[in-house]
Amino acid sequence: MKSSLRLLPLGAALALSLLPVPAMAAPAMAAPAGHAAPSVAEQDVMPHLRALQQIADRNGGNRAHGTRGYTESVAYVRHALDRAGFRTELRRFEADGRAGYNLIADWPGGDPRHVLLTGAHLDSVEQGPGINDNGSGSASVLAAALKVAEARLKPARHLRFAWWGAEEGGLFGSANYVDGLSAADRSAIDLYLNFDQTGSRNTRQWLVVQDGPGADEAAGRAFASWFAARGLATFDIGVGGSDNESFGKAGIPSSGFSTGISDCIHEACDNLANVDPATETTSTNALIDVVWQLAATTRP
Secondary structure (H helix, E strand, C coil), X not given: CCCCCEECCHHHHHCCCCCCCCCCCCCCCCCEECECCCCCCHHHHHHHHHHHHHHXXXXXXXXXXXXXXXXXXXXXXXXXXXXXXXXXXXXXXXXXXXXXXXXXXXXXXXXXXXXXXXXXXXXXXXXXXXXXXXXHHHHHHHHHHHHHHHHXXXXXXXXXXXXXXXXXXXXXHHHHHHHCCCHHHHHHEEEEEEECCCXXXXXXXXXXXXXXXXXXXXXXXXXXXXXXXXXXXXXECCCCCCCHHHHHXXXXXXXXXXXXXXXXXXXXXXXXXXXXXXXXXXXXXXXXXXXXXXXCCCCC
16 A cells, blocks of 8 residues: 655654663774674563563454554654664654554665665554564564664665564555655665565474575575584575565565564464574564675675
């Protein structure tokens, strides 16, 4: 669904952004891109998922598009990013007769003609809290963004992070973002990385986007190589089924990965117990490492 693009008034969101977020340690000096990527531990990632679970618990058991649960989820993520030094904005759109919001966060610096965009959908379905689908991907992207800030990274590419609304109803949020880009802004996005369900229990292999229309093979190989170096199996899922499809249709190269369909999906049982902390931590470290690699150069 195409719609007009406009900013959400800040007051409503800021009123909801008082939830606690993990504190960040101040680094001694900035890190240039290309140096070894940092890593996260379980305690860097899982608190974000616990916060999203608590938001769902006090809002009818879900964080769906058009609900207060979703608005509070956006406010939680934005508060963490604002504290870390990102430039954030909310972009409003309409889908299924309700207001939706995309959260966009830019890290200062890097070549604006070469943008590395990393994203995940933040909404759940109405039937459940959506902690793996897709609180897990949202938490991984947030943890990666906070590591960028903690390192005060100086990337060659401009780094942008996004949390999409209304994915569950039909990729509405990411499609709205892409439709609202000018020709120049669209061509400036070198690559989009998407993460949907990064913490599934009983994960045996990671599903990496490496091939298909719009897929960026080099980024796909970077993810596959990271997992292979740790004895973890991958296979190619092609493009489709999540927000990377919105970018691929617009001719913007994309990649990313998933841990596959979790034990519970689109139901009330998609709660904290539906996420494996070790898998979520592994996924987040893969995301961080490849972002660090890709941030270091503007070459394809």
